[in-house]
Amino acid sequence: xxxxxxxxxxxxxxxxxxxxxxxxxxxxxxxxxxxxxxxxxxxxxxxxxxxxxxxxxxxxxxxxxxxxxxxxxxxxxxxxxxxxxxxxxxxxxxxxxxxxxxxxxxxxxxxxxxxxxxxxxxxxxxxxxxxxxxxxxxxxxxxxxxxxxxxxxxxxxxxxxxxxxxxxxxxxxxxxxxxxxxxxxxxxxxxxxxxxxxxxxxxxxxxxxxxxxxxxxxxxxxxxxxxxxxxxxxxxxxxxxxxxxxxxxxxxxxxxxxxxx
Amino acid sequence: xxxxxxxxxxxxxxxxxxxxxxxxxxxxxxxxxxxxxxxxxxxxxxxxxxxxxxxxxxxxxxxxxxxxxxxxxxxxxxxxxxxxxxxxxxxxxxxxxxxxxxxxxxxxxxxxxxxxxxxxxxxxxxxxxxxxxxxxxxxxxxxxxxxxxxxxxxxxxxxxxxxxxxxxxxxxxxxxxxxxxxxxxxxxxxxxxxxxxxxxxxxxxxxxxxx
Numbered sequence: 238x239x240x241x242x243x244x245x246x247x248x249x250x251x252x253x254x255x256x257x258x259x260x261x262x263x264x265x266x267x268x269x270x271x272x273x274x275x276x277x278x279x280x281x282x283x284x285x286x287x288x289x290x291x292x293x294x295x296x297x298x299x300x301x302x303x304x305x306x307x308x309x310x311x312x313x314x315x316x317x318x319x320x321x322x323x324x325x326x327x328x329x330x331x332x333x334x335x336x337x338x339x340x341x342x343x344x345x346x347x348x349x350x351x352x353x354x355x356x357x358x359x360x361x362x363x364x365x366x367x368x369x370x371x372x373x374x375x376x377x378x379x380x381x382x383x384x385x386x387x388x389x390x391x392x393x394x395x396x397x398x399x400x401x402x403x404x405x406x407x408x409x410x411x412x413x414x415x416x417x418x419x420x421x422x423x424x425x426x427x428x429x430x431x432x433x434x435x436x437x438x439x440x441x442x443x444x445x446x447x448x449x450x451x452x453x454x455x456x457x458x459x460x461x462x463x464x465x466x467x468x469x470x471x472x473x474x475x476x477x478x479x480x481x482x483x484x485x486x487x488x489x490x491x492x493x494x495x496x497x498x
Numbered sequence: 499x500x501x502x503x504x505x506x507x508x509x510x511x512x513x514x515x516x517x518x519x520x521x522x523x524x525x526x527x528x529x530x531x532x533x534x535x536x537x538x539x540x541x542x543x544x545x546x547x548x549x550x551x552x553x554x555x556x557x558x559x560x561x562x563x564x565x566x567x568x569x570x571x572x573x574x575x576x577x578x579x580x581x582x583x584x585x586x587x588x589x590x591x592x593x594x595x596x597x598x599x600x601x602x603x604x605x606x607x608x609x610x611x612x613x614x615x616x617x618x619x620x621x622x623x624x625x626x627x628x629x630x631x632x633x634x635x636x637x638x639x640x641x642x643x644x645x646x647x648x649x650x651x652x653x654x655x656x657x658x659x660x661x662x663x664x665x666x667x668x669x670x671x672x673x674x675x676x677x678x679x680x681x682x683x684x685x686x687x688x689x690x691x692x693x694x695x696x697x698x699x700x701x702x703x704x705x706x707x708x709x
Contacts, residue, residue, distance in 0.1 A: 319618055327616040333609035336709035337631050347617035391708040493637055
């Protein structure tokens with residue numbers, strides 16, 4: 238069974254139809270990169286899947302369960318959306334770290350607030366918080382920032398900030414981790430450290446969907462490539478198929494215009 | 499010596515008006531902000547109009563209206579001049595504060611809310627745990643400005659007959675003694691000076707991060 242299945246997703250902003258029936262599915266442990274020119278709908282697709290936008294039609298299924306259906310109002314209550322949201326983790330282009338909290342606090346904030354909803358929180362508070370801190374330190378170590386545990390975001394480089402935001406998403410143990418152009422806001426010399434972290438995660442079989450403009454990286458890290466054009470999936474296949482031997486005319490054109498290094 | 503005590507007594511009224519206005523206008527301003535930022539259009543426009551009227555007319559005029567309107571329009575005269583002054587000050591300052599709050603809240607990047615949402619936080623958790631502190635940090639300088647203006651504005655209460663410091667000082671001046679006017683100035687300078695030091699201390703405390 239697919240870990241994630243997107244069916245016939247549509248989204249318009251005013252009169253502009255950005256998604257015109259997008260669908261794909263992925264298996265556990267798979268890494269998918271979504272490529273496409275600006276305005277092709279990649280980011281909107283990611284935002285619809287992560288409930289930052291509400292799709293006009295379509296369905297989202299996780300492990301075979303429908304977690305979003307545009308026609309089903311009962312799945313759109315804030316509580317249901319929150320519950321569904323926790324299947325996913327999201328890393329933003331602009332990091333969106335919380336500036337008033339240090340690295341450890343940024344990573345621990347959400348798990349701490351979620352733990353308060355556990356029925357046994359009051360009795361086992363000390364133990365629960367201890368486990369959360371251990372988990373947080375572990376994911377921070379995974380992204381190589383143990384040295385910066387008590388630093389504030391403004392004291393970190395862009396690459397380090399993005400690594401914190403990856404740790405912040407990882408700590409909640411999402412089934413699928415989404416990246417929205419994770420290196421686009423970084424200086425070229427800083428993109429390498431992010432790509433390395435993502436590659437490490439891929440080797441640990443974390444299921445990931447990456448919207449990116451780094452063609453070479455996408456080819457290197459992905460099991461599958463989705464090429465989007467004008468709001469639909471124009472081409473989909475292994476990196477060798479889509480990047481090295483594209484069949485779709487738009488894919489060919491796009492790849493001829495970008496740096497493929 | 500008697501004059502000094504009279505001035506001090508008058509300044510006590512100013513201080514009382516200042517403290518009570520601040521304590522009430524700070525939370526009331528937040529309520530008005532939620533009104534002007536409401537997605538419910540009628541409420542939003544009512545609150546925006548209210549803020550426009552309060553900010554667009556002289557505080558002195560508002561003092562007169564609060565003092566006389568209950569008696570002339572409803573037949574229930576305002577019994578206490580200090581109460582009238584307090585009501586006018588609270589309404590006036592709450593309107594100004596609400597605009598400062600709104601500016602602060604709207605200056606927080608939408609990415610902060612989105613990050614809260616994708617991490618499974620509720621709207622209120624996102625506001626209180628992520629946004630609020632950033633707003634407080636950003637509005638501290640303009641709030642400091644407004645608070646210092648309030649100290650000096652309390653002197654306006656004399657136009658509806660509240661016995662504050664300048665009313666006393668003027669009485670001395672009218673009888674040919676100038677120094678109580680300068681003494682009054684010293685009181686104000688001392689008070690606003692202490693407030694300035696306090697505000698910059700608060701700003702410094704929150705300056706451990708940028709952004």
